Amino acid sequence: MWAIYKRELKAYFTSMLGYVFLTFFLVFLGIYFVVYNLAYQYANFELVLSGMDFIFIVIVPVITMRILAEEKKQKTDQLLFTSPISITEIVLGKYLAVVTVFGIAMCFSLFYPLILSQFGTIGMGAAYASILGFFLMGCAYLSVGMFLSGVAENQMIAAVLSVIVILLSNLVEGIVSVLPTDSLSVWLILALIVLVIFGIVYWNTRNLTLTAVLAVIAEAVMAVVYVAKASLYEGLLEKIAGCLALGSRYNNFSMSILDLESCVYFLSAIVIFLVITIQTLNRRRWS
Amino acid sequence: MIEVRNLTKKYGDHKAVDSLSFTVEQGEILGFLGPNGAGKSTTMNMITGYISASEGTAEIDGHDIFEEPEEAKKCIGYLPEIPPLYGDMRLREYLKFVAELKKVKKSERKNTLDEVMKLTSIKEMENRLIKNLSKGYKQRVGLAAALIGNPEVLILDEPTVGLDPKQIIEIRDLIRDLARNHTVILSSHILSEVAAVCDRVLIINKGKKIVIDTPENLSRRMGGSSGVEMKIKGEEGIVKEVLSGIEGVTDVSIKKGKHEEGIVYLTVYSSKEKEEELGEAIFYTLAENRCPILEMKAASMSLEEVFLEVTNDTHASKKKRRLLDSEKEKEEA
Numbered sequence: 001m002w003a004i005y006k007r008e009l010k011a012y013f014t015s016m017l018g019y020v021f022l023t024f025f026l027v028f029l030g031i032y033f034v035v036y037n038l039a040y041q042y043a044n045f046e047l048v049l050s051g052m053d054f055i056f057i058v059i060v061p062v063i064t065m066r067i068l069a070e071e072k073k074q075k076t077d078q079l080l081f082t083s084p085i086s087i088t089e090i091v092l093g094k095y096l097a098v099v100t101v102f103g104i105a106m107c108f109s110l111f112y113p114l115i116l117s118q119f120g121t122i123g124m125g126a127a128y129a130s131i132l133g134f135f136l137m138g139c140a141y142l143s144v145g146m147f148l149s150g151v152a153e154n155q156m157i158a159a160v161l162s163v164i165v166i167l168l169s170n171l172v173e174g175i176v177s178v179l180p181t182d183s184l185s186v187w188l189i190l191a192l193i194v195l196v197i198f199g200i201v202y203w204n205t206r207n208l209t210l211t212a213v214l215a216v217i218a219e220a221v222m223a224v225v226y227v228a229k230a231s232l233y234e235g236l237l238e239k240i241a242g243c244l245a246l247g248s249r250y251n252n253f254s255m256s257i258l259d260l261e262s263c264v265y266f267l268s269a270i271v272i273f274l275v276i277t278i279q280t281l282n283r284r285r286w287s
Numbered sequence: 288m289i290e291v292r293n294l295t296k297k298y299g300d301h302k303a304v305d306s307l308s309f310t311v312e313q314g315e316i317l318g319f320l321g322p323n324g325a326g327k328s329t330t331m332n333m334i335t336g337y338i339s340a341s342e343g344t345a346e347i348d349g350h351d352i353f354e355e356p357e358e359a360k361k362c363i364g365y366l367p368e369i370p371p372l373y374g375d376m377r378l379r380e381y382l383k384f385v386a387e388l389k390k391v392k393k394s395e396r397k398n399t400l401d402e403v404m405k406l407t408s409i410k411e412m413e414n415r416l417i418k419n420l421s422k423g424y425k426q427r428v429g430l431a432a433a434l435i436g437n438p439e440v441l442i443l444d445e446p447t448v449g450l451d452p453k454q455i456i457e458i459r460d461l462i463r464d465l466a467r468n469h470t471v472i473l474s475s476h477i478l479s480e481v482a483a484v485c486d487r488v489l490i491i492n493k494g495k496k497i498v499i500d501t502p503e504n505l506s507r508r509m510g511g512s513s514g515v516e517m518k519i520k521g522e523e524g525i526v527k528e529v530l531s532g533i534e535g536v537t538d539v540s541i542k543k544g545k546h547e548e549g550i551v552y553l554t555v556y557s558s559k560e561k562e563e564e565l566g567e568a569i570f571y572t573l574a575e576n577r578c579p580i581l582e583m584k585a586a587s588m589s590l591e592e593v594f595l596e597v598t599n600d601t602h603a604s605k606k607k608r609r610l611l612d613s614e615k616e617k618e619e620a
Contacts, residue, residue, distance in 0.1 A: 003387030007373075014375050079371035079432070082335040083388040084360040206299070285339045 001085065004093030005100075012063070012101050021063050025105040028052050033112055043122045045113045046130035050254030053134070053247060056141045057166050061159035063101055064145030067094050068281070069155045081285070091146075091278050098142050106135050126256035133253030136266035140246055141166060143273035150277045169246045176241040183233035187226045190236070194218050288313045288470040289334070289440060293343035296329050296494075303329045305494040306343065313439075316466045318485030318502075319474035326494040327474040328368050331444050334472070335365040347440055361389070364438035368445055370429025374418030378409065378428060381417055382435060389436035403431040406461060422449035430458070434465075441465060443473040447480060459484050514556040515565060516586040521578035523551050529576050530555055533568050554586055 012018030032048045071077040080090050113127035145162040152158035179189065198215035202208060225232060242248070246269065252259035289311040296304040304326040311317045319327045332338045334345045336352045336359065345352045350359035373381060379400065386396050404410040407427040412420060417428065426449050433441060446462065447455045462471060462484055475481050481488055482502045489499040498505065519526050523541060530539045535557045542552035557565045566583070573580055 003384060006387075007376075007384050011373070011375060074371070074373075075367065075369045076371040076373055078332075078337050078365070078367045079385065079388070081337050082360060082363065082365045082367075083385075084357045084390060085388060086357065285337070 001089040001093040001096075004080070004085075004090055005097050008067070008094050008097035009100055012097070017063065017066075018101055021059060021101065022105055024062075025055065025059060026108055028055055029109055029112075037112075037116055043116065043120065044256065045116060045122070045127040046254045046256055048112070049109070049130050049134045050250060053137070053250060054170075056138065056247075057163055057170075059102075060138075060141045060145040060166060061162045063098055064142055064149050064162060065152075065155040065159040066149070067098060067146055068150040068277075069152050069158045073154050087278050087281050091274060091281065095143065095146055095274060098146065099139055102138050102142060103135070106131065106138070109134075123256060125258075129258040130253045130256070133250055133259065133262065133266075136263055137246065137250050140266040140269040140273075143270045143277070144246075147273045147277045147280070150280050166247075169244055170248075172241045173238075173245045173248060176237045179237060181235050181237070183226065183230040186233040186236050187222065187230075190233075191219055191222055194222065288315075288348060289472065290346040291330075291334065291343070292345070294330065294333055294340050294345060295342040296326070296333060296338070297341040302494050304333070304340075307491065307494070307496050308343075309489055309496065309499055311470055311472060313470050314466060314468070315487065316462070316471040316473065316485045318481035318488040319472060319491065320476070320478065320481055320488055321474075321491040322476065325491050327491065328444055329494075330491070331365070331367075331442050331472070331474065335363055335442055336360055337365075337367075361436070362439045364433035364436070364441045366429045366433040366441075366443045366446055368448075370425050370432070372417045372425055372428060372432075374416070376417055377414055378417060378420070379404075379413040381428065382431060385432045386435050391436050399435055399437075403434045406434060407431040408457070423451060423454050426450055427454075427458075430461075439470060441469050441471045441473075443471065445475055446473055447475070447477065455480075514554045514586040515569065516554050516582075516584050517552070517569070517580060518582035519551045519553070519573065519578050519580055520549055521551060521573075521576075522549075525576065526551050526553070526573075526578055529572055529578070530569065533565075533572055535565065535568075550581070 032052045036042050036048045109131055116122050148161040149158040152161055198211050202211040249262040249265055292308050294307045321327050333340045336356050347359045348362045352359040382400050391399050407430050409427050447458050488502050490497045527539050537558055538556040540554050
């Protein structure tokens with residue numbers, strides 16, 4: 001695992017990628033710091049980070065797109081998968097490397113509250129809690145990006161996919177808020193989404209009977225639930241959207257709250273995406 | 288050392304490899320021969336654990352590649368068709384990375400690297416970026432990486448592709464040297480290479496095993512009724528008549544196309560029983576009839592012809608294959 005970690009980390013800094021990422025991140029951090037803290041004279045560093053959370057749409061694709069897709073394209077995965085190490089070690093090594101790169105960038109943000117404290121008293125706890133929250137949110141996004149890099153054919157597709165996914169997770173609550181909330185419409189919308197999901201499953205597996213049977217069962221269960229207890233569907237879309245909106249989990253941190261629930265949420269997201277990345281790579285050997 | 292049982296790989300309905308079984312003994316070099324798309328690389332990818340099998344299994348030194356992958360992979364050095372190199376690394380750095388992956392002890396790492404670089408003669412390039420190396424060097428770096436950790440089994444997918452003739456000879460010699468304390472499987476569609484290096488040859492086509500035997504046996508057995516190729520001075524009609532009269536001769540075929548006044552090119556075939564006395568009989572008969580023999584050699588099939596024959600799905604080759612099978616059965620009985 002450490003061999004992979006070391007190689008991966010080195011690769012970021014032998015190519016321009018690592019430097020471009022660091023520069024981009026630090027420039028934006030500096031600009032937001034100057035604008036919020038120095039120009040507008042807010043004493044809260046939390047606001048700087050919450051202001052620049054859009055940055056993940058750019059930096060996550062940049063540092064995760066090649067991580068697995070490139071190995072596949074260059075066939076170097078043949079070396080990794082025929083070496084006496086497990087896929088879990090490969091994935092963990094790579095993930096830790098990308099987290100380290102992001103961590104290096106985040107280390108610089110540790111100085112800003114100290115700079116601010118020179119000008120008066122500031123809530124140090126809140127500032128550092130928000131840095132922790134921001135870091136965990138970034139790690140969760142990175143695990144999503146890595147998973148998409150494992151799915152995609154090449155790094156361009158991986159980059160586009162992660163932009164779309166991060167964008168959607170930011171917009172999903174907004175989209176849902178304009179949709180109707182009564183139980184009938186929610187049921188119909190969910191039924192449609194389930195159909196689309198099974199369509200994607202069929203496209204991937206090419207197994208018509210299995211996907212059709214599963215789709216029919218899922219739709220039937222949803223119909224039965226609607227007949228038995230329609231009230232369950234009321235407002236369900238918002239709840240689901242709340243689960244998917246990774247970015248909005250940061251809101252509490254920006255209001256100076258150390259939100260442990262969100263920390264657990266980020267950590268779970270990381271674990272889930274690492275596990276499905278490992279599963280995807282494993283499954284690809286079978287197809 | 289390597290035992291492959293019933294190995295099958297399906298892509299949808301298409302069988303890329305179809306219940307392939309064979310064993311390789313310790314210290315043996317097995318050649319994999321087959322036209323493009325025969326399933327050579329797929330088979331190698333399964334034996335090395337890169338892809339999984341739909342059915343069947345492969346055991347390396349008693350470790351099942353699917354049950355105990357890490358143990359089995361430790362015994363294998365694999366050079367895939369395209370060497371898995373990172374262009375952004377320097378040669379030595381890359382080999383060090385491979386040594387770490389293969390869990391070579393830190394104290395032995397330096398010696399291991401120097402040794403494999405010396406064997407593949409890439410030492411002078413150790414500080415170059417891999418992306419700047421030529422194809423031949425890349426191939427050798429791949430081979431060096433496969434040798435790291437001194438694995439007992441080497442699996443080489445077309446190891447001499449992209450090398451110049453001198454390097455090809457060097458690599459062949461190297462492979463032969465390595466075979467003294469390694470077991471080697473190598474694939475190739477260069478037949479002379481397989482004939483020159485391998486102890487046994489496995490010919491596959493469309494994912495199926497067609498035949499496995501030593502190169503010599505293959506050419507001999509595929510020859511069917513063996514013949515004698517000759518260049519004789521004399522009248523075509525007379526020569527043919529005289530030769531046909533010899534006891535045991537089944538056919539005399541004159542080679543058309545070569546026109547030289549008074550010279551006949553032909554091949555004489557005989558029945559199996561009379562095969563050994565044929566040469567002598569021809570010599571004395573032609574001497575009596577005052578037709579001097581200018582050239583005479585045994586007409587056995589080259590491996591090249593065997594290969595074309597067995598991988599070609601014509602009626603004739605099927606017949607020949609049946610002949611091979613029946614002969615094998617007789618031998619086994």
